[in-house]
Amino acid sequence: MPGNLRVQAISGHSGAAPGSGAQRQERVAKLIDTTTCIGCKACEVACLEWNDLPFRETAFDNTYQTMPQTAWNYWNLIKFNEHTAADGSFHWLMRKDQCMHCADPGCLAACPADNAIVQYQNGIVDFQQEYCIGCQYCVTGCPFNIPRFNPATKKMFKCTLCTDRVSQGLEPACIKACPTGCLHFGTKEDMTALAQTRAQQLRQHTAHTNAGVYDPAGVGGTSVIYVLHDIANPEAYGGLPANPRVPWAVRLWKGPLKWLGNVAMIGGLIGVTLHYLRFGPKKVEEHGK
Amino acid sequence: MENSILRYSLVERVMHWIAAVTYCYVLLTGLAFYSPHLYWIAMVLGGAPTSRFWHPWIAVTFFGVLLWMLRTWAADMRITSVDRAWGKQMKRYIENDDEALPPIDRFNLGQKYFFWAMLFAGFVLLVSGTVLWIPEKLPWSLRDVRYIAVLLHVSSALLTIGAFIIHVYMGTAMVRGGFTSIIRGEVSPAWAKMHHRLWYQRVAGK
Ligand code: HEM
Ligand code: SF4
Ligand code: SF4
Numbered sequence: 376m377p378g379n380l381r382v383q384a385i386s387g388h389s390g391a392a393p394g395s396g397a398q399r400q401e402r403v404a405k406l407i408d409t410t411t412c413i414g415c416k417a418c419e420v421a422c423l424e425w426n427d428l429p430f431r432e433t434a435f436d437n438t439y440q441t442m443p444q445t446a447w448n449y450w451n452l453i454k455f456n457e458h459t460a461a462d463g464s465f466h467w468l469m470r471k472d473q474c475m476h477c478a479d480p481g482c483l484a485a486c487p488a489d490n491a492i493v494q495y496q497n498g499i500v501d502f503q504q505e506y507c508i509g510c511q512y513c514v515t516g517c518p519f520n521i522p523r524f525n526p527a528t529k530k531m532f533k534c535t536l537c538t539d540r541v542s543q544g545l546e547p548a549c550i551k552a553c554p555t556g557c558l559h560f561g562t563k564e565d566m567t568a569l570a571q572t573r574a575q576q577l578r579q580h581t582a583h584t585n586a587g588v589y590d591p592a593g594v595g596g597t598s599v600i601y602v603l604h605d606i607a608n609p610e611a612y613g614g615l616p617a618n619p620r621v622p623w624a625v626r627l628w629k630g631p632l633k634w635l636g637n638v639a640m641i642g643g644l645i646g647v648t649l650h651y652l653r654f655g656p657k658k659v660e661e662h663g664k
Numbered sequence: 665m666e667n668s669i670l671r672y673s674l675v676e677r678v679m680h681w682i683a684a685v686t687y688c689y690v691l692l693t694g695l696a697f698y699s700p701h702l703y704w705i706a707m708v709l710g711g712a713p714t715s716r717f718w719h720p721w722i723a724v725t726f727f728g729v730l731l732w733m734l735r736t737w738a739a740d741m742r743i744t745s746v747d748r749a750w751g752k753q754m755k756r757y758i759e760n761d762d763e764a765l766p767p768i769d770r771f772n773l774g775q776k777y778f779f780w781a782m783l784f785a786g787f788v789l790l791v792s793g794t795v796l797w798i799p800e801k802l803p804w805s806l807r808d809v810r811y812i813a814v815l816l817h818v819s820s821a822l823l824t825i826g827a828f829i830i831h832v833y834m835g836t837a838m839v840r841g842g843f844t845s846i847i848r849g850e851v852s853p854a855w856a857k858m859h860h861r862l863w864y865q866r867v868a869g870k
Contacts, residue, residue, distance in 0.1 A: 389700040487697040488712055508716040510697065511799045515814060520804045529713065624811030628818060633699065636822045643826050647833035654760045656840045659855045 380542045384494040386486035400496040402563035403541060405550065406570050407471050408602040409612065410577060410586070411557035414439060414453050414469040421552035422451040425537065445472060447523040450534040451549055454613030460605075470601070470612040471549070471558070473534040474521045476500050478595030481621035484629055485516025491531075498563065498598035501538050504530040518594060518619035536598065566600060573602050593620040668850040669867060679732055680846055686726035687828070693719040694821055720797045723789065730786045737779065740770045746862065747773040767861030774834075781827045785820040792817040 381400050385392045419441060423430060428448045433441050439455045456468040480500045483492040491506040492513065502513075502522070509529030513522040522531045537547035545551075546560040559569060570588040577586035587606025590596050601615070609615035672680070693715040696706035706715040734741075749766045750757075751773045756764050771779075795802065795813035802809060835842045841855045856864035 387700045387703060389703070487700070487703070489700060489703050506712075508697075508712040510716055510796070512814075514799055515807070515810045520807075524800050526800070529716075622807075622811055624815055628814055632815070632818055636698070636818065639822060640825055640829075643829040647829060647837075650758075651833070651837055654758070656838055657760055657762065657859075658840050659852065659858050 380499070380538065381496040382493055383496045384480075384483060385490055386483045386492035387489040389489075395496075398496070402496075402498040403536075403561065403598060404498070404563040404566040405476075405536065405547060405599045406559040406561075406566040406602070407599065408557040408559075408570075408573055409468065409470050410573075410583065410602060410604055411555050412453070412469045412471065413555055413557075414455060414467075415554060416441065416453055417552040417554055418471060418549035418558065419449075419451055419453060421548040422534075423449070425540070425548035426450070426535070445521070445523060445533075447525040447530075447532040450474070450523075450532065456611060456613050458611050466604070468604070468612050470615065472613060473599065474500065474536070475519050475594070476534075476536055476598035477518075478597065479621060481516035481518055481594070481625055482513035482522055483516070484621055485512040485625050486510075487512060495538070497541070499536045499538050499541065500598075501535050502531055502533060504528075504532070507531050516621060516625045518616060518621060520614075563596075563598065570600055570602050574606075577602070577604070589615065591616075591619050593618050668852055669856050669864070670849055671845045671851045671856070672849045674849065676736060677846060677849055679729060679736065683726060683729040683733065686722050686729065687824075690719055690723045690726055691821075691825065691828070693722075698818065698821075720793055723793055727786050727790045730783050733779070734783060737771075741776050741779050743773065743776055744769070747776065762858060768863075769866070770860055770863040772859070774830075778827050778831050782824060785824045785827075788816055788820040789824070792820070 381398050382392050382394050384395070422428070428450075431446060431448055434443055436443050438457075441452060442449065445452045451471065451473045454470045454472050456470070458466045458468050460466055476499055478498065480492070480494060483494055483500060486492045487510060488506050488508045490503055491508070492500065492502055494500045507530045509524065509531065511522070511524055511531065513531055514520075514524070522533050524531055537545070537549075540547055550558045550560045559566060561569075567588070567590065570590075574586045574588050577583045583604040585605045585607055587603060589601040589603050589606065589609055601609075601612075603609060603612065605611070609617050689709075692705050693709060695702045696704075696709070696712070696715060697719075703712070706712040709715050746766065746768055750768050753765055754773065756762070757772070757774070792813040795809060796817060799810055835846065839859070841851055845851045845855075853864065853868065856868070
């Protein structure tokens, strides 16, 4: 676990997270202004470089996108989307896709392995591969389709928000590489204010009168926030969900179903014990012996 | 035992115990992933990744044995009018008031329900478990299948656990002689007459 980051929540853990509430740490956030992204992919390269990921084969699908989706060893991908607006004008929407670092992470809720997913007090959600069992429940829990499976090692990977850098007071590698300044990193509070200012500027001074900030409340807000040209249509940006939530099935499974199951199993054991105490065994009388 | 009756052949006993051992393994590793408070079970059984690897394979073996049981016992497990009459008076059986019950064949209605419940739930577990086994094969657009599979898997596992608790209790503590019969294969004529009179008459030729 990197340096001085305090743990807030641990997957598959019985009891409280050690150290939770012991110290206050500022929530951090990455701000991605899709309106100034030029699709240069410097962040993709920086991510590979810093995390020492080998370059992998790419797949061409008739767009400028490096590959159709992120991979276990490719955590950060610019999605290129051709979009025709209501007035018939053509737009190229480019969105940096990676883990959103949800405040209410579905991956962590679903994970059965103690310590395989950790949420730090600064908001970063990180996978600890040495504890991962490769069950892929996190894929079921994530509303953004982020965790990726390495079939060779049976471990899960995704963007770490550069925990190793952030814990040392540095900004994530992608932020450092961005040439247009469309990426920013700082406290969640500051990034939110900056994003709001930018969205307001777009609404007042450009044709993007519906510009807004994407920080979905359904997952408690995220530590990666976007400024979008059209806040009403996040789906156009390569399938960004309009109202992401931890799936109700995961809530049901980890909540009521678990309690119902526990009560039923313990009730069953108590039930048969009571039956024995009340009625005892069935004995066969050996007549005619 | 002198003049004892063969209730379970050696093959039937081996079949039963393969089912029992594989079920217990799958149950324990499943419970480890079901609750953080039971995660230690996976550690005891060789570590969590090992348990994750073997749970589905052993479970498939378990389902294979269920099919073997079906082939062996299909005729004995058919629910008949005699069972329905017996079932109406199940309360007497539960309260150990056995004298008043109508005579039945090789298995009673409870045992038949247990068998069919395991087979049915086993099938649901197999199908839903396969989805949990190789989720990377499912595209994102079919994620609802994953949600349904996990709910079905847990619910049907719980169903089998309830049935299993009753089964083990009855086989070991409640019905004296039952446990010996599935180990050594033999029961006394009195046992056969009391619990399965029609079967007794059939095999003893009386
Ligand atoms: C018949 C074929 C079966 C297959 C292919 C299968 C497969 C799986 C897989 C892949 C998982 C995910 C975690 C893991 O791998 O351990 C799982 C979880 C589980 N399985 Fe199975 N399984 C089967 C049968 C059973 C049976 C007979 C039980 C009986 C108790 C059972 C109980 C469970 C439980 C309790 C879980 C954990 C659910 C949770 O995480 O809440 N499974 N199974
Ligand atoms: S695959 Fe995902 S859910 Fe399963 S143990 Fe690893 S991180 Fe947790
Ligand atoms: S985007 Fe997915 S993987 Fe990332 S924190 Fe949220 S639920 Fe977890």
